[in-house]
Amino acid sequence: MTPGPAQPARQPAPVTRRITLWPRGLVGRVMFVLLVAVALVFVGSSAFYEEAETYTIDDAQLEQVGERLVIDARVLAATPTSQRMVLAAMLSTGDLTVDWRTPAQMGVMKVQPASLRKLHDRMAGTLSALQGDALNLSGTIAETTDVRGTLRLPDGSYMGFLAPDILQPHHMRRGIVSAAILAGAVLLAAGMLVRALSMPLRALADVADTVGSGRWVPLADKGPREVRYLAQAINKMQDRINRLIADRTEALAAVSHDLRTPLARLRLRAGFLDDPDAQKEIEADVSEMEAMIAGVLAYLSGEKDPEPARSVNLASILATRVDDEADQGRDVTYDGPDQVQAVVRPLAMKRVVGNLIDNALNYGGNAHVSLKVSDQTLCIRVEDNGPGLPEAEISRVTTPFYRVESSRSRSTGGLGLGLAIVSREVARDGGAFNLFNRPEGGLCAEIVLPRRAVIRQAG
Template sequence: MFVLLAAVALVFVGSSVFYEAAETYTIDDAQLEQVGERLVIDARVLTATPTSQRMVLAAMLSTNDLTVDWRTPAQQGVMKVEPPSLRKLHDRMAGPLTALQGDALNLSGTIAATEDVRGTLRLPDGSYMGFLAPAILQPHHMRRGIVSAAILAGAVLLAAGMLVRALSMPLRALADVADTVGSGRWVPLENKGPREVRYLARAINDMQERINRLIADRTEALAAVSHDLRTPLARLRLRAGFLDDANAQKEIEADVTEMEAMIAGVLAYLSGEKDPEPARSANVASILATRVDDDADQGRDVTYDGPDQAQAVVRPLALKRVLGNLIDNAVNYGGNAHVSLTAGPEVLCIRVEDNGPGLPEAEIGRVTTPFYRVEGSRSRSTGGLGLGLAIVSREVERDGGRFHLYNRAHGGLCAEIVLPRNAVIRPAG
């Protein structure tokens, strides 16, 4: 579009400089030649007329495009020297006319950069004929050419902008849809635009439907398996109660407890993908303080530091789940958890810190991956299931916030959440 605009502007500027200038000079030469011929004729008429009648005759010979008058040598006075800047104009007016060549014609009265030609012609008897040819030097049309170029360039720019917008709208729609692939927020594309764009839209629609089916099948299968495992686990717990071996009974019950916790974690993660909880204005400070008090009542080393009031648009249950996962991680791996809240005019900053060993820098960016655990063991007491931080990252992102993990300078890990106070909640998926 801009290349086309530049080309149009260049063509019109070039035509203004060359073609219109050439046309101007052509018109000027024709008019000057005509004025020269009339001056020669008028000079002959005045020369053949008695001096007493020449002034009257000069007035009669005058027209709107050429005014002449007759002067005696005394009336003319001292002639001004014709400036060199008018020499070219002198030659163009004289042309092949012998009577106008040399110093007989004097254009010293012409003012540069004007349209009028003013001067005197010496007659054979020594008297002078003054003349004024108004508005015969046409001004160059550079300004008009530039204005014309600007008008046409504006029209081309408007038309090109509308054309580009019409062609790019389907592409922008494709980009928007591609950004929602697999998120559950997909809206089918309309089959409109150029043929290639329509083909691409149909391909993306088909791909999105397949992805949605795969995600739905995976979620339903995992949720069904996790839910159905509760029944045999309950039977195992019941049968373990009839064992005479106390150690075996204790180990079986511990394994069952671990499996139930793993199932609960999977169900919590999968249920979050279809979480229908609406966002509402809530006192985040109260939610944090209540959770910290509950943990402290259970004998856990958990403290809170922050204001008593901090309103924000959040999903309260999701926020409680996020906070619970972070506190559990801090207590399990760091021995304690310190929860702090900083309320700004636009955002809330929640930090959960511990005094543990922290995480290797290479692992910090990977621990939010579902089912990823830093430790290699499969023991719940050490490695967990690897879903806690994945749930935190997902829920915070849905609330329009940011989740960041980093090692503290004096030891320990800090989990930081930044939430907008007037968040636009993203749909689940």
């Protein structure tokens, strides 16, 4: 890696979260649309009923009451005043009660409210005896179901009447309650249906996320027609990807196998050279070619790694690798617990740790490995005291086959695959790989694994 001035870690920009009422998921969006539609219908229907029909009135019954009022008024008008009270009681029935009143008994007449004008006109209809101010509904209370009022007789006296249960506002209330129950049932049924329809899409998203990772499970051919077509297309695409990866790996493995024979012959012939300098250069080139082949094969074989994750002592893996490097006289130290059980892929984790330690030793001259376990994460750090990296290169060095230009020398070697392998393997275990310059100088390579991977810590 290219030496560069040590710079403090760049602070991440604050994340702005946007709060929106529009749901993110398909089920939520469809349910939101259905809810708005049903609510609009519900509110509109309620407003219409409130405005157009303050009362739900049986027109036939109302017309019948008007006719009876006219007949009873004629009978009372033709009867002597001394007998009208008794006759009114005889004319009264359960659905219409009448009585007779003198002008003195009536006193000051109440003015009929404007809100009852429509009811007045509908009750009067074509009956001339009920037209105008002869019929007065001033005694009717809007909150009740009864119709009260008076009808002026030709001699100036009045016939009072009470028609119970003519107005039926509870019909409208029952209708609104029924509409609300129906709307809830429609929403429930729609939600279950949309959820059932969206399940194949969820399966598609989950499976598509594993494309090319070696954990592919073919999609079931079920669901709506469009979903089935999409599942078939994804299955075919994954088959093609698997064949391409397999063909590429097999071709490279065959080429590397065929190359080893002429490389071995070249190394053998170099041993017979009389020029020691030429012999040393040829052997170095052969070693470099063998390392290049091994590195490419390691990277490509990891794209379809069958190694399963299992519980291992991660602290032991780190300490063992550190001890091996220290035994060779290298400046490598370890700081952390003696035992941390974690569910990882052992061989992949050994390769990751080895790449990071080699990288620190080659470019920084030393490596300090640490392991920390918190409530949420498991953190592995490999730090060195080298020159670090320019900020512009940190995001690029994990790209396969990318190397900082000034590091292309035999003293460091490599193909630019070490950090790419680390980033890929850590992501497969559900973790994150971070690179940053240390404030005091040097580079820090950090692996953060989720806390769920940690089983037990001791020591």
